[in-house]
Amino acid sequence: MSPELILFLVLSLVAIAAAIGMLISPNPVYSALFLVINFSTVAVFYLILGAPFIAMAQITIYAGAIMVLFLFVIMLLGAEKLAPGKVLPYQKPLAIGLAIVLMVESVYAVLARNPSDAEIIVPTEAANSIDAMRDLGIMLFSDYLLPFEVTSILLLVAMIGAIVLTKRAKGEQE
Amino acid sequence: MIPLSWYLILSAALFSIGLFGVMARRNAIAILLGIELMFNAVNINLVAFWRYLDPTIMNGQVFAIIVFAVAAAEVAVGLALVISVYRNRKTVVVDDLDLLKW
Amino acid sequence: MPPINFNDIEVLLPLIILVIWACLLLLVDLFIPKKHKWLTALLAAFGLALTLGFTLSQLGSESNGFCATGKPSICMVVLDGFSVLVNALLLLTGLLGVALAYGYLKRMGIERGEYYTLMLFSISGMMLMAQASDLIIVFLALELLSLPLYVLSAFARSNSDSQEAGLKYFLLGAFSSGFILYGIALVYGATGSTSLSQIFEIASVGTSSLLLTIGAALILVGLGFKVAAVPFHMWTPDVYQGAPTPVTAFMTAGAKIAGFAALLRVFGSAFPNLSEDITPILWALSAATMIVGNLLAIAQTNIKRMLAYSSIAHTGYILMAFVPYGNPEVAPVSIAAGLFYLFAYTITNFGAWGVVIALEQKESKGLQISDYAGLRRKYPVLAGAMTVFMFSLIGFPPTLGMVGKFYLFRAVLSGGYTGLAIIGVVTSLVSAFYYLRVVVNMYMFAGEPKTDNEFWLRFTIAGAALVTVVFSLVPQGLFAWASRAVLKLF
Numbered sequence: 001m002s003p004e005l006i007l008f009l010v011l012s013l014v015a016i017a018a019a020i021g022m023l024i025s026p027n028p029v030y031s032a033l034f035l036v037i038n039f040s041t042v043a044v045f046y047l048i049l050g051a052p053f054i055a056m057a058q059i060t061i062y063a064g065a066i067m068v069l070f071l072f073v074i075m076l077l078g079a080e081k082l083a084p085g086k087v088l089p090y091q092k093p094l095a096i097g098l099a100i101v102l103m104v105e106s107v108y109a110v111l112a113r114n115p116s117d118a119e120i121i122v123p124t125e126a127a128n129s130i131d132a133m134r135d136l137g138i139m140l141f142s143d144y145l146l147p148f149e150v151t152s153i154l155l156l157v158a159m160i161g162a163i164v165l166t167k168r169a170k171g172e173q174e
Numbered sequence: 175m176i177p178l179s180w181y182l183i184l185s186a187a188l189f190s191i192g193l194f195g196v197m198a199r200r201n202a203i204a205i206l207l208g209i210e211l212m213f214n215a216v217n218i219n220l221v222a223f224w225r226y227l228d229p230t231i232m233n234g235q236v237f238a239i240i241v242f243a244v245a246a247a248e249v250a251v252g253l254a255l256v257i258s259v260y261r262n263r264k265t266v267v268v269d270d271l272d273l274l275k276w
Numbered sequence: 277m278p279p280i281n282f283n284d285i286e287v288l289l290p291l292i293i294l295v296i297w298a299c300l301l302l303l304v305d306l307f308i309p310k311k312h313k314w315l316t317a318l319l320a321a322f323g324l325a326l327t328l329g330f331t332l333s334q335l336g337s338e339s340n341g342f343c344a345t346g347k348p349s350i351c352m353v354v355l356d357g358f359s360v361l362v363n364a365l366l367l368l369t370g371l372l373g374v375a376l377a378y379g380y381l382k383r384m385g386i387e388r389g390e391y392y393t394l395m396l397f398s399i400s401g402m403m404l405m406a407q408a409s410d411l412i413i414v415f416l417a418l419e420l421l422s423l424p425l426y427v428l429s430a431f432a433r434s435n436s437d438s439q440e441a442g443l444k445y446f447l448l449g450a451f452s453s454g455f456i457l458y459g460i461a462l463v464y465g466a467t468g469s470t471s472l473s474q475i476f477e478i479a480s481v482g483t484s485s486l487l488l489t490i491g492a493a494l495i496l497v498g499l500g501f502k503v504a505a506v507p508f509h510m511w512t513p514d515v516y517q518g519a520p521t522p523v524t525a526f527m528t529a530g531a532k533i534a535g536f537a538a539l540l541r542v543f544g545s546a547f548p549n550l551s552e553d554i555t556p557i558l559w560a561l562s563a564a565t566m567i568v569g570n571l572l573a574i575a576q577t578n579i580k581r582m583l584a585y586s587s588i589a590h591t592g593y594i595l596m597a598f599v600p601y602g603n604p605e606v607a608p609v610s611i612a613a614g615l616f617y618l619f620a621y622t623i624t625n626f627g628a629w630g631v632v633i634a635l636e637q638k639e640s641k642g643l644q645i646s647d648y649a650g651l652r653r654k655y656p657v658l659a660g661a662m663t664v665f666m667f668s669l670i671g672f673p674p675t676l677g678m679v680g681k682f683y684l685f686r687a688v689l690s691g692g693y694t695g696l697a698i699i700g701v702v703t704s705l706v707s708a709f710y711y712l713r714v715v716v717n718m719y720m721f722a723g724e725p726k727t728d729n730e731f732w733l734r735f736t737i738a739g740a741a742l743v744t745v746v747f748s749l750v751p752q753g754l755f756a757w758a759s760r761a762v763l764k765l766f
Contacts, residue, residue, distance in 0.1 A: 008176045012184050019191040019211055028203050035207055038188075042214060045181070049225045054217075054238050061242045062214065066249050073253045074203060077260050095197035099190040105490060106186035106462075132229070139232045140239070146284075146342040146352045147236075150404065150416045151243045153295060157397045157420065158247035160302065161427035162254035164390045165442075182465075189458055196451050205447050212454035219461040227468045234464065237412055241457065244419050248450050251423055255430055255443045262436040 004048065015041040032070045039063040053133055181222035189215035202256050206249070213245045287341030287355045290330040290363060291403050297323035298396035305389030313387050317378045320392035321371055324399070328367040334360050338764070340409070350471045354409040357761035362406040362537050365619060369530045370399045372626040372736060377522035379730030380633050386432045386520065395526065398424035402534035408541055411460045411470040418456065418502065421534055422449045425527055429519040437640065441518025448511040452501030459494030462487050463546075472546040479549050492547050492554060499542075503535035505595060506564040509588050513572075516584035521636055524580065525629030528587040529622040536594055536618060540611060544601055544765055551602020558599045559696060565592030566703040574710045579632055579645050582710060583625075586669060589707060590621050596700060597684055600691035604766045610687035611765070612758040613680075619754065620668070620680035620744075627740030628665040631658060634727045634737065642726065645714055649723030658727065659718045661741040666711040668744050671704050676744045679751045 015038050022034035039062045046055035140148055188211055195208025217238045224234025285292065301323065305316050334355060342352035373395060381387040401420030408414045426449060430442025464470050466488040467478040479488060500508040516524045543554060569589030576582035597614025600606040635642045635651075652659040668677030681704065688697045747754065 005176060008180065012180075015184065016187055016191070019188055022207060022211065023191060023195050023198075028201065028207075031204055031207055035211065038211065039214060042218060045184075045218060046221055048176070049181075049221050050229070051221050051225070051235055051238075054221055054235055057239060057242055058217075061246060062210075066210065066246055069249060069253060070203070070207065073256060077257070092198050095194050098197065099194040102193060103186055103190040106189070107183050108486075132232070135230075136232045136235050136239075139236055143342075143344045144233075144236045144240075144352075144412070146288075147240055147410075147412045147416055150413070150420060151240055153397070153400075154247050154416065154420050154423065155243060156299075157394070157423050158250045160390060160394065160397075161251045161423055164388070164394070164427055165251075165254040165258045165430060165433075189454075192454070196447075202443060202447065206450070209447070209450045209454055212451075213457065216454070216457045216461045219458070219465065223461065223465040223468075227465070231468075233470060237461075237464070237470065240412060240416065244416070244453075247419070247423065248446075248453070251426055252446050252450065255426065255439070255446050258430060258433065259436070259439045259443050262434075262439050 008045075008048065011041045011044055015045075028074045029071065032067055032074060035070075036063050036067045039067065050132075053136060178222060178226040181218060185215045185218040185222070187215075188212075188218070202259070206252050206256070210245065210249070213241060217241055283339060284341040287339050287353055288407070290327045290334070291400055291407070293330055294323065294327045294396060294400045294403065297326070298393050298400065301396065302390070302393045305393065308389060310387075313382070313389055314378065316389040316392050317374055320396060321374045323396060324367050324370045324374065328364060328371075331360060331363045331367060344471075350469075350474055352410045352413050353404070353407045355407060356764055358537075358540070358765055359407045361615065361758065361761040362533060363403045365533055365615075365622065366399055366402045366406070366530060369526065369533065369622055369626075370395065372622075372740075373522060373526035373530070375732045375736040376525055376626065376630055376633055379728070379733045380520070380522050380636070383728060383730075384432065384520070384638060386434075388431075391428065391431060394424035394428055398428070398526075399530065402530055402537075405534045405541070406537040408538070409472050409545070411463065411472065411475075411542070411546075414538055414542060415453075415456060415460060417534075418538065419453065421531065422453070422502070425449075425523070425531065428523045429515060429527075431523065432520050435518075435640075437518040438520060441515045444511055445515040445519075448501060452498045452508070454498075455494050455501070456498030459491045459496075459498060462491030462494065464491075466491060472541065475546040476548070479547070488547075489550055489553050492543070492550050493557070495542060496554065496557065499535055499538055500561060503532055503539075503591050503595075504588050505561045505591050506568040506588065509565070509568070509591075512588055513581050513584045516587065517578065517580045521580065521629060521633045524584070525626055525633070528583075528629070529625050532587075532591060532594065533618055533622070536598070536614065539598055540601070540765070543598075544607070544611075548602045548604075555599055555602060558595060558601075559693065562592050562595035562599060563696060563699050565589065565595060566699055567592075570703045570707045573707065576710070577645055578643055579648070579714070580643055582645065582714075583628060583632065586707070586711075587625070589703065590625075590669075592703075593681070593684060593700060594618060594621070596688055596693075596696055599688070599693055599696060603691060606687065606691035607766050608759065608762050610684075610691060611762045612755065613683035613687040615758040615762065616751070616755050617680035617684050619758075620676035623740050623743050623747075624665050624668040624675070624677055627661060627737055627744065628669065630733060630737040630740065631662045631665065634658060634730070634733055635725055637726065645717055646721075647723070647725060648714055648717045649721035649725070651718040651723075651725050653722070654725055655727060658737065661737050662718060663715050664741045664744055666715050668748075670708045670711050672708075674745060674748050676748045676751070679748045683751075683755060 018034045018038035022031045025031050043055045043058040192208045192211030196205050199205055220234045220238045308315050339355045340351035344350040398421050401417050404417035408417055426442055426446040429445045430439050432438035466485045467475045504512040569585050573582050573585035594614055597610050600610050668675035671677045671681040685697045
């Protein structure tokens with residue numbers, strides 16, 4: 001087994017264990033922290049895949065900004081008050097069933113693919129270089145200019161929305 | 175080199191765990207965490223496909239970056255909604271939010 | 277730096293104008309004092325009308341925009357007859373939405389200028405959806421139209437029903453976005469591209485791959501959530517009931533039109549080869565949606581909830597038009613019928629919700645069907661208009677609903693889907709039961725309904741009723757426009 005393979009297997013186990021930890025821990029703070037672990041291991045996957053920029057973005061945006069926002073809100077509302085809530089009797093088995101169906105279906109789809117194109121090996125150096133990063137930037141501002149602009153409008157809308165929902169007008173009661 | 179299918183299976187596993195989290199929990203914040211996991215699983219797929227299909231065409235990576243931005247926007251609105259519900263009802267356990275009720 | 281491509285701007289001109297207008301409106305609204313928010317509403321309506329003008333000036337032109345460098349066939353957006361027609365319909369929806377909202381917001385004490393800004397942003401997302409020719413744009417447009425709707429659903433801050441509706445809508449919307457995204461990723465993996473035309477080319481060459489089919493199915497599930505098709509409808513009644521009524525009216529029409537546009541763009545232009553697998557799924561979705569929507573509507577006593585189930589049922593009728601999408605001989609007629617039905621539904625729906633808004637009082641009072649008792653004696657015009665809308669929703673002549681259903685069932689029959697047409701007719705007959713209950717309440721029972729005199733609301737209701745009747749007598753022009761619009765797609 002190559003070291004890369006061993007790294008992949010260990011990280012996968014950590015990622016899945018962290019995801020399950022997020023799922024079963026009753027305290028939302030722990031859930032969020034488990035998810036941070038998961039996001040960080042995923043960032044390492046991006047590095048193995050030769051996408052350093054995505055890995056950085058994963059750490060700063062996901063594990064950093066988004067999860068900190070989550071923790072902030074959980075703390076703000078008081079973690080102990082976020083009780084898990086009553087779960088319907090049929091909710092869990094049905095959820096497990098659906099999740100397993102989806103899982104089996106996607107694994108089957110992956111394995112049923114033409115085996116030859118699952119094994120394509122590409123040189124790692126080409127993707128790791130600075131050129132690839134520059135290509136990404138150029139692509140983002142040429143061919144993908146419109147999605148980029150729409151994303152900026154989306155962020156503006158999210159900002160307006162968040163302010164509309166939480167800002168109190170003068171004289172409005174708490 | 176790790177086969178592509180391993181990445182896809184990992185991504186499918188994380189997506190399914192996220193899906194389970196969304197459907198089995200009734201705490202709005204926990205549900206939102208599950209949704210984040212689902213988005214994240216999709217990103218693994220996108221980057222893995224980019225790497226194994228044709229790494230000279232960057233569209234998979236560009237898509238992944240856009241997914242980051244969309245996820246951030248969704249979380250901002252989602253948490254604002256959670257706060258605003260909490261102000262009114264002093265709880266974020268969404269009663270009758272039975273995702274499986276039909 | 278590459279020079280600005282004016283063709284790109286031309287293709288998206290109405291959308292760009294609307295987005296800029298929305299941003300300006302956000303700023304201008306800061307300087308409009310609380311007492312004069314009618315000015316914000318007026319400016320929003322003016323922006324929509326202006327955009328409508330620019331949209332109509334695009335009639336007949338066809339072009340692609342934001343294409344990849346060196347590859348003019350791979351483009352982000354497209355301008356064609358279909359997009360112009362759908363955009364015009366969406367802008368009409370927006371105008372009606374503003375007209376219904378103004379008086380209501382004031383009466384309920386939740387009047388704030390951001391309402392109109394968010395609405396304009398939502399419409400721009402819907403318009404982008406109609407023009408999308410890349411899965412990335414489809415996804416972004418979906419988010420752009422949904423995010424403002426989540427916020428608008430929770431717009432009544434003191435009302436915990438509205439808050440919960442917003443949260444519920446958000447959680448299910450984000451959940452379904454996850455499905456769509458996963459589907460898009462699989463499609464990208466199967467074809468190496470997100471451009472709809474590229475996907476079509478690659479998919480039509482090789483043997484159909486399972487990855488592609490599952491990707492398409494996941495996208496269908498996600499869109500099914502967004503348009504509230506059974507079995508993905510469970511969020512609908514609570515959200516439609518909890519959200520402020522004008523928002524509900526806007527959602528039921530606008531989100532449906534945009535969802536239908538997305539279905540047509542994605543499945544019509546990228547996956548016609550998958551129709552063997554997708555058509556049976558669509559058939560089942562459509563049948564289940566018609567049956568469940570209509571049956572559950574019978575038991576409702578709250579008019580908002582009843583109209584919510586009615587809107588689910590109508591999703592089923594509209595999906596019906598989409599079932600033969602892979603058959604190039606039937607599809608154009610059937611899609612044109614679907615577009616006509618969308619128009620009929622939009623007008624009727626806004627009228628019906630307008631009457632609901634007219635009778636709604638503070639603290640969710642006046643929303644029971646029994647509150648409509650005695651409406652004929654006190655407000656005969658309002659009762660008459662409501663009768664027209666109810667008849668149109670059932671499909672009685674002489675209303676737009678009848679003409680829409682006629683075109684729809686004819687197209688479905690010519691496609692050989694007799695079973696589906698029979699289900700459609702039978703469920704329409706069933707629906708007469710609960711729609712007529714409202715009419716019976718208005719005409720047969722005594723009561724004291726209350727309503728305020730709001731000019732724009734009355735104007736919209738009367739206009740919608742008039743259009744519902746008059747256009748049903750001369751529907752050919754509109755249907756011909758719809759037919760021309762979809763002709764080039766197949």
